[in-house]
Amino acid sequence: MSHQAADQELTILGKVTTAFGIKGWVKVYSYTDPMTNILDYPNWLLNIGGEWKTFRVKDSQVHSKGLAVALDGINDRDAALALSQVEIAVPTSELPELEDDEYYWFQLQGLKVVNTHGEWLGQVKELLDSGGGNQVMVINACEGSIDRQQRLIPYAETIVLKVDTEQGEILVDWEADF
Structure with missing residues (x-):
């Protein structure tokens, strides 16, 4: 925060x-x-x-x-x-300077999450450490999202395709019905 x-x-x-x-x-x-x-x-x-x-x-x-x-x-x-x-x-x-593609968790909170189909899945509420070095984004539904479902999306290189803090958006390879 x-x-x-x-x-x-x-x-x-x-x-x-x-x-x-x-x-x-x-x-x-x-x-x-x-x-x-x-x-x-x-x-x-x-x-x-x-x-x-x-x-x-x-x-x-x-x-x-x-x-x-x-x-x-x-x-x-x-x-x-x-x-x-x-x-x-x-x-x-x-705080220490980060590499270009690195972010502090607080920088991701509040960003909207959009999948590769252009569906707005919600907004990052928080990030959790699920153990073993794996982080998970907790995505809450918000005004404009495709449904009212809360989602847990792994913060992994193969899933998180792009983070744009200036646009306030994270692009993910994640289906709405996962």
């Missing part, structure tokens, strides 16, 4: 889920792959009450079910609990 804060575009990288322990650490659910890539950014923007506030990552630990992170200024369990379900973002300008 992409948001504006103080005249800069932001990208959501994860969220704080709840407190971790009694010393102000928080549990973090990372949208990055691998999950530890969120730790590459030393300063996070947290959306608290609709306002983005900057926090420096002091320390972190990897656990089997996710990450535990210590943030500057969050020193007790109550302060950590107050951050529950808060989104974590960084300025989009800080």
